[in-house]
Amino acid sequence: MRVFYILFRKEFKNYFLTPFGWVVLALVLFMQGLSMSSAMEQMKDAPMLDNFLLVSLKTPNFWFYFLFIFPLLTMRLFADEAKTGTLETLMTAPVTTTQVVFSKYLAAFCFYALLWLPLLLHLKIFALVTGQPAPVETGHILGTYSILLLMGAFFLAIGCFASTLTSSQIVAGIITIAFLVILFFLGFIPYYTGEGFKANVLFQYVSIQEHLINFAKGLVDTRPIVYYLSMAGLFLFLTHMTLDFRRWKV
Template identity: 50%
Template structure:
């Protein structure tokens, strides 16, 4: 466990001490600010029964930046070290493969969660400045960020897997984005095909849009929890074997 913590500290520092990491945080904050502003303008023009959190994360603006975050965070995890040759040194060191995979995955996931903190402040900022009541409830906010973390566990694992497949950061980023966009459009299959075919339940089960909408309304459901954690565990298992194959191939 101490080996894992040492590697985790090293990987996490690579996010904190790298200016690109803070560029990602700034981009998330800016994009979410645009989403909140758009949702607030919509509320001014047309009053709605839905909260500000629901309207913000229900819009295409949110999904545009959210799906791009994970390729940016994960594309360099294995690909950059493979390109520079430092991965070979790491894999020949007396550390276990799961230490390497686990440390990179956890560092990326922790950084993602930290990058979301400014967005929480943004939702509170208007109320603090204008002294208006919040247009959302604490339960809606808590459940929304819970599903953020759940999605992050799975999507970060997908990014790790893509990065382990190649030595090119660009290819790793494109692969991650392709996987995530595919998952995103799976959620639209019932909308396009209707609810008459037998597989509609499967697509509803894996629909990130449905999960976000439900959690943004304050509804808690155990099925998305099982889905995202299972998906993360499966993809990390594949990542482990990809990295382990590289290790013993050397």
């Protein structure tokens, strides 16, 4: 446990000891504010049935920066160490592959979770600007944070796996974003195929857009929870297997 904590602390601190982590935090903070500003404009122009958080998360701005968070956070985890040669040194040290994989993954997940804390600040700013509390309930906030963390767990695992496949950060980032874009567009297939397509149930089950909308409305479903956690486990297992293969090669 002590070895795991040392590895985790080292990886987590790297996000704050380099300009990269602060740039990502500033970028996400800016884009969150932009999405909420767009939501306020929409709610000002016409009545909205959805709550304020859901309106802001359904804007194109949100999906643009949301999908790019994960390659930014994960592309360097293993690829950079493979390029500099420190990964081989790490693999020959008295640490297990499991400790290496989960320490890097957990550090990325904790930093990712911190990126969403400013949402609460934006809700406070909304109240200060308008003089009224934001049109959102506690259930909406909890549901939104739940689905963002669940999707983050899955997508970060994809990024970790991609980072073990190459020694190039750019290639790892491209692989990650390619996976995520495919998952994103799978959710649109039912809209184009119509209700008669029998596989629509499957595409709706994996639709990240549907999951986000339902949870942001406070409608918590156990099926997406099982889906995201199981898929995160699968990709972490693949990451472990790939890294273990490198260990034996060393």
